[in-house]
Amino acid sequence: MKLKDEWLLGQIMCLGWALWERRNKLVFEHRIYTVDQTLQRALSCCMVPPQPSSAAVAAWLDGEVTGAATHSVTRAHGALAQAGPGPGRWQPPPPRFFKLNVDVAAAAERTMGCGFVVRNTTGQLLASGCSKHRGSLSVALGEALSLRWALQLALDLGFLHVLVETDSLIVVNTWRNIRRNNSYLASIVRDCISISSSFIAFEIVHARRTANMAADFMAKYALAYPCNVWIEDGPPGLEAILAFDVATLHD
Known part of the structure; x- marks a missing residue:
């Protein structure tokens, strides 16, 4: 499959980052992130809604x-x-x-x-x-x-x-x-x-x-x-x- 959709590629990269962060938290801080927390961290990285006006x-x-x-x-x-x-x-x-x-x-x-x-x-x-x-x-x-x-x-x-x-x-x-x-x-x-x-x-x-x-x-x-x-x-x-x-x- 060719990933020509930049948004989809960004989603995958954010998920990879969230999984890597989850691993580091466990290894270095002995903190366990749930699956939901990991997904939310990935979403917070890549979802940028339009900004309401002042x-x-x-x-x-x-x-x-x-x-x-x-x-x-x-x-x-x-x-x-x-x-x-x-x-x-x-x-x-x-x-x-x-x-x-x-x-x-x-x-x-x-x-x-x-x-x-x-x-x-x-x-x-x-x-x-x-x-x-x-x-x-x-x-x-x-x-x-x-x-x-x-x-x-x-x-x-x-x-x-x-x-x-x-x-x-x-x-x-x-x-x-x-x-x-x-x-x-x-x-x-x-x-x-x-x-x-x-x-x-x-x-x-x-x-x-x-x-x-x-x-x-x-x-x-x-x-x-x-x-x-x-x-x-x-x-x-x-x-x-x-x-x-x-x-x-x-x-």
């Missing part, structure tokens, strides 16, 4: 600067629950924690985009990603599926001290009252609780929409561009959201 990012920001919700916290096994007004902007996680923001966005054609962003205490981007769920889903169910997907990815990527933020109060309340709920939504949340038990330290927080803008951007990105997972990087346009979050820390 005007589109600015318009998105203008439309997301309002919103309010209630703040709730629960530990992985329900040992702690708090309620009170949450911050209106993204806040860094406590020392030694990573903050995982998760969100979904719905499209008219029965497609739901899922997005996540992981940052450290200084606001530095460590990982980001987006995916699609097709079919007729409620927003709450989409939020739970997105959370399950993001938790598993965070665990696979080695983020073992995690503070999760979601703007879905339904998901957080279902988590807190899981024993009294036999719905399909609760079954997905139970999967999330099971995954959370594998972390060394874990908390899940209900945040305002204005504190979850980066994950919202990733979820909406999934509806228009190829889905991917980025390590210490993100798609074009995300950097403006992250800079905005960090800038507001000093306001």
